[in-house]
Amino acid sequence: MKKLMQGMMLAVATLAVCAGAAQAKQLVFCSEASPAHFDPGPTTGGNDFDASSRTIYNRLVEFKHGGTDVEPGLAESWDVSEDGLTYTFHLRPGVKFHTTSYFTPTRDFNADDVIFSFERQWKEDNAYYNYLEGISWDYFQGMDMPKFLKSIEKVDDLTVKMTLNEPNAPMIANLGMDFASIMSKEYADQLDAAGTKELLASQPVGTGPFQFVDYQTDAVIRYAAFPDYWKGKVAIDDLIFAITTDPAVRVQKLKAGECDIMDYPNPADIADLQADTNLTVAEQEGLNIGYLSYNTTIAPMDNVAVRKALNMAINKPAIIDAVYQGAGQVAVNLIPPTMWSYDKDIVDDAYDPAAAKAALEAAGVKDLTIDLWAMPVSRPYNPNAARVAELIQADWAAVGVKANIVTYEWTEYRELGKAKDRPGAFQIGWTGDNGDPDNFFATLFSCSAIGVSNYSSWCNDDFEKLIQDAKKTSDQAERTKLYEQAQVVFKEQAPALTLAHSKVFMPMNKRVSGFTMDPLGIHRFDNVDVTE
Amino acid sequence: MLRYILQKLALIVPTVIGITIAAFAFIRLLPGDPILAMAGQHGITPERYEILKEQFGFNLPIWQQYFNYVGGVLHGDFGISVATKRPVLTEFLTLFPATVELALVAMIIAVALGIPAGIFAAVKRGSWFDQITMGVALTGYSMPIFWWGLLLIIFFSGYLGWTPVSGRIALNFFLKPITGFMTIDSLLYGNWPAFVSSLRYLILPSIALATIPLAVIARQTRSAMLEVLGEEYVRTARAKGLSPRRVVGLHAFRNALIPVVTTIGLQVGTLMAGAILTETIFSWPGIGKWMIDSISKRDYVVVQSGLLLIALIVMAVNLIVDVLYAVINPRIRVQ
Numbered sequence: 001m002k003k004l005m006q007g008m009m010l011a012v013a014t015l016a017v018c019a020g021a022a023q024a025k026q027l028v029f030c031s032e033a034s035p036a037h038f039d040p041g042p043t044t045g046g047n048d049f050d051a052s053s054r055t056i057y058n059r060l061v062e063f064k065h066g067g068t069d070v071e072p073g074l075a076e077s078w079d080v081s082e083d084g085l086t087y088t089f090h091l092r093p094g095v096k097f098h099t100t101s102y103f104t105p106t107r108d109f110n111a112d113d114v115i116f117s118f119e120r121q122w123k124e125d126n127a128y129y130n131y132l133e134g135i136s137w138d139y140f141q142g143m144d145m146p147k148f149l150k151s152i153e154k155v156d157d158l159t160v161k162m163t164l165n166e167p168n169a170p171m172i173a174n175l176g177m178d179f180a181s182i183m184s185k186e187y188a189d190q191l192d193a194a195g196t197k198e199l200l201a202s203q204p205v206g207t208g209p210f211q212f213v214d215y216q217t218d219a220v221i222r223y224a225a226f227p228d229y230w231k232g233k234v235a236i237d238d239l240i241f242a243i244t245t246d247p248a249v250r251v252q253k254l255k256a257g258e259c260d261i262m263d264y265p266n267p268a269d270i271a272d273l274q275a276d277t278n279l280t281v282a283e284q285e286g287l288n289i290g291y292l293s294y295n296t297t298i299a300p301m302d303n304v305a306v307r308k309a310l311n312m313a314i315n316k317p318a319i320i321d322a323v324y325q326g327a328g329q330v331a332v333n334l335i336p337p338t339m340w341s342y343d344k345d346i347v348d349d350a351y352d353p354a355a356a357k358a359a360l361e362a363a364g365v366k367d368l369t370i371d372l373w374a375m376p377v378s379r380p381y382n383p384n385a386a387r388v389a390e391l392i393q394a395d396w397a398a399v400g401v402k403a404n405i406v407t408y409e410w411t412e413y414r415e416l417g418k419a420k421d422r423p424g425a426f427q428i429g430w431t432g433d434n435g436d437p438d439n440f441f442a443t444l445f446s447c448s449a450i451g452v453s454n455y456s457s458w459c460n461d462d463f464e465k466l467i468q469d470a471k472k473t474s475d476q477a478e479r480t481k482l483y484e485q486a487q488v489v490f491k492e493q494a495p496a497l498t499l500a501h502s503k504v505f506m507p508m509n510k511r512v513s514g515f516t517m518d519p520l521g522i523h524r525f526d527n528v529d530v531t532e
Numbered sequence: 533m534l535r536y537i538l539q540k541l542a543l544i545v546p547t548v549i550g551i552t553i554a555a556f557a558f559i560r561l562l563p564g565d566p567i568l569a570m571a572g573q574h575g576i577t578p579e580r581y582e583i584l585k586e587q588f589g590f591n592l593p594i595w596q597q598y599f600n601y602v603g604g605v606l607h608g609d610f611g612i613s614v615a616t617k618r619p620v621l622t623e624f625l626t627l628f629p630a631t632v633e634l635a636l637v638a639m640i641i642a643v644a645l646g647i648p649a650g651i652f653a654a655v656k657r658g659s660w661f662d663q664i665t666m667g668v669a670l671t672g673y674s675m676p677i678f679w680w681g682l683l684l685i686i687f688f689s690g691y692l693g694w695t696p697v698s699g700r701i702a703l704n705f706f707l708k709p710i711t712g713f714m715t716i717d718s719l720l721y722g723n724w725p726a727f728v729s730s731l732r733y734l735i736l737p738s739i740a741l742a743t744i745p746l747a748v749i750a751r752q753t754r755s756a757m758l759e760v761l762g763e764e765y766v767r768t769a770r771a772k773g774l775s776p777r778r779v780v781g782l783h784a785f786r787n788a789l790i791p792v793v794t795t796i797g798l799q800v801g802t803l804m805a806g807a808i809l810t811e812t813i814f815s816w817p818g819i820g821k822w823m824i825d826s827i828s829k830r831d832y833v834v835v836q837s838g839l840l841l842i843a844l845i846v847m848a849v850n851l852i853v854d855v856l857y858a859v860i861n862p863r864i865r866v867q
Binding site for chain 2: 026028033034036044045133134136138139141142143198201214216218219220240242246248249252253256258408414418430431443
């Protein structure tokens with residue numbers, strides 16, 4: 001009965017909301033998947049970040065809309081010491097946290113919030129380090145933050161000093177990433193005192209453009225514009241995520257006007273969507289790479305000439321046409337052309353089966369048989385690895401190389417693939433985290449990544465020196481030079497075949513304006529407006 | 533009667549034990565690992581992996597994991613989801629009403645159309661009605677739900693614009709759940725437009741989900757009726773000069789009902805299986821979609837407990853059907 005009375009009272013409130021909603025500007029985003037929860041620290045999926053960090057939270061620095069350059073966020077400015085070891089952040093004054101039905105802040109954002117946001121992921125004695133069962137701070141660990149961070153100290157309420165153990169030029173870009181979102185320490189303390197720490201993940205409070213209203217599991221997430229947002233209230237009033245798993249159904253919802261914008265359409269639907277006069281389809285090259293890693297420690301692929309010959313035997317444009325259906329472009333380098341330091345002077349290995357065959361013979365390789373690994377899942381950087389494998393198999397057969405296609409369940413695939421003694425050529429890919437070239441070069445091909453994410457088990461002294469030097473200086477011109485040289489070494493040594501960079505599409509109703517595609521694959525709605 | 537029910541209950545115990553073993557083993561037999569599946573593209577350090585394995589108890593010998601799981605279940609603890617970190621029972625209870633609402637409406641459609649169609653087809657055996665009905669039923673039975681659901685959306689929502697595409701209610705209605713049944717909640721709130729909206733959103737998914745049970749019930753009713761119509765007491769009833777309606781409706785149908793009720797009971801399992809696909813295609817936030825997501829994440833805890841909870845409910849419904857069966861047909865109790 002009590003529940004019923006509560007319900008009735010809510011009904012009145014609901015009717016009031018509906019009555020007031022007539023003039024409210026509403027944007028409905030048909031999103032692909034439900035978020036695990038609303039704490040961007042321990043989550044790893046793009047759908048988790050869209051629902052939490054990019055709507056509810058801010059970071060010390062932010063990525064500019066539509067790019068990978070960083071701009072001031074909750075830090076107005078920052079200084080880096082000459083030795084690259086000390087970062088001093090000057091925090092923005094007057095930033096408010098959300099006032100919600102479950103929390104009313106009594107103070108503005110300050111240094112305590114910054115320290116808490118990192119220490120909860122870093123210090124095992126922090127009350128929130130294990131606040132959910134089986135929690136894991138994957139990005140904080142994955143970006144090597146525990147290795148680089150020496151201390152984070154409060155200088156005064158609006159100044160934070162971060163000290164590193166060794167210089168790390170990508171640090172600022174790392175701080176723009178989702179895991180570095182700033183939480184309210186006051187709210188966290190309040191939850192801790194009440195013995196309900198787990199609510200931090202289901203009832204979030206941030207400083208971001210939207211505040212959390214409600215989540216109906218697996219169905220709908222509701223946000224309202226935060227009236228006191230430090231950049232000023234955004235143009236739309238209500239933001240709704242309608243979780244719709246199937247891409248074909250998302251398209252139907254968009255066409256029927258049930259949502260205004262959707263993510264990840266099927267490549268096959270794009271032409272039809274572009275032809276629809278009520279819709280616009282935004283597109284951008286993804287910040288990603290699909291590639292084929294040779295194990296460079298096992299003969300005959302320890303021989304550069306053999307790897308080059310195998311590359312020359314593969315007709316990349318034909319694969320892009322057949323598999324990516326217009327949603328991809330041939331990858332010449334490891335990093336995509338939109339990333340700074342991309343070397344456009346590098347010439348790709350030309351498709352030349354005759355030369356490939358001759359090179360294999362010259363290297364004394366006869367009757368070569370290779371395990372050719374095909375990912376069991378579809379990813380933007382490789383929508384159909386099985387089909388890619390078949391096409392490569394046919395190309396290699398033409399030069400006398402036999403390929404055995406192998407595949408496993410996805411987690412097992414990656415585990416087996418990273419083993420140092422894994423035989424053969426391994427299809428895999430990467431999506432950039434923060435727009436820094438280091439996030440590609442060092443993560444995927446540094447010596448220390450062997451057995452982790454260096455699937456070629458490739459450790460080249462020249463390449464390693466270039467990428468490590470580039471990490472130590474924050475001078476972007478100098479870093480660019482070093483990365484350009486690294487790309488030359490990479491092409492000469494061919495530890496992998498760079499296959500494709502994908503294109504990402506975002507169809508939306510014509511009434512939506514101001515949406516910018518983000519190369520990092522995140523979806524942000526703070527600049528969006530809708531016309532009625 | 534009590535003895536009969538106790539006998540049925542006694543049978544449930546070994547079934548439940550079997551299900552706990554099957555549910556526990558099934559997800560572990562699939563290749564893959566819940567902790568690695570969560571880790572994202574950076575992967576996870578081996579040390580952290582071991583710590584997490586220990587936290588979830590995945591490092592224990594398999595038999596011990598099983599006994600911990602069963603021990604927890606006996607204490608009402610169904611575990612914490614690996615992916616969302618929420619109690620499995622909480623998630624189940626949040627999502628279950630949506631599945632029940634959809635399955636109930638689908639069942640009503642299947643029974644309300646299936647039984648009359650079966651009766652008419654039997655009475656008019658060999659007629660064009662019989663042939664068309666049984667042809668349609670066979671087609672319905674053979675239809676892959678995923679494809680059929682998408683076809684319904686494209687035609688009725690996309691082409692004709694008559695029905696909404698997917699979801700449970702129009703997004704401008706924001707009702708905090710009371711019972712979890714959208715139709716009932718909207719009535720409790722006294723929100724008539726919301727009620728109408730929730731019905732509109734039920735149309736396509738319930739048709740998609742009803743299709744197979746409808747086909748099965750229609751065919752079962754037809755064959756049961758044909759059998760009964762050939763019985764001597766029906767001939768006697770006809771010879772007594774009873775009207776055809778009385779013969780079919782009273783004498784034949786009541787006796788034909790027994791196998792039909794059994795079939796309807798068995799369809800509860802079919803509805804749960806069908807809900808998995810229907811909910812995925814129609815973005816219906818129920819336990820079917822939840823199971824699919826959890827299997828793909830290798831969320832052992834959710835899959836083993838979720839399957840058990842679903843199985844318990846299917847068994848409870850079947851028990852009720854068995855009891856009803858005994859009420860309709862006293863001979864069963866004696867046997």
